[in-house]
Amino acid sequence: MHNEDTDTVEALIVAADHPSLAGDIDEFLTRLQVERRYFGPTASSRPKPTRALLASLRQRGGFRMAVFVEAQVVGLARIDGAGELFLAVAPEYRNEGLGTELGRAMVERARQLHYTRLVMRSSHRSGAIRRVGDELGCMVVDGHHGRTEFILDLLPSEVSA
Secondary structure (H helix, E strand, C coil), X not given: CEECCCCEECCXXXXXXXXXXXXXXXXXHHHHHCCCCCCHHXXXXXXXXXXXXXXXXXXXXXXXXXXXXXXXXXXXXXXXXXXXXXXXXXXXXXXXXXXXXXXXXXXXXXXXXXXXEEEEEEECCCHHHHHXXXXXXXXXXXXXXXXXXXXXXXXXXXXXX
């Protein structure tokens, strides 16, 4: 739902591993799976989640959180036991800041659960994940074969006297 006064989306972020949400999450992942893939110059601004990302979001290890807008899942994230963060937002809600807000909620929960480091992996073309990584304060590591890692150290920094 768009708030007309602020032109923002009113969203609710919740823990997503309760069995009552399974149908909503399956519906969301199915919508992403059939999303049209773009090629060429528009691919970086309109990336379709890969099959590997969707499979990782579907898994239950670690923890998941979902973004709801008007009682519908429009974003889902998962952090696995090793600290890898997987995140996807429905195409009609991309570039609204929901991925960043979901990422922030995931980071906060990961801290509460005593994770020490989070890593997101993506193609170097994904401007959306790069923006989320930048907003979360991740260190960017450009790798081989067009892959990029976004690393966030969750350990408290040492303060010297």
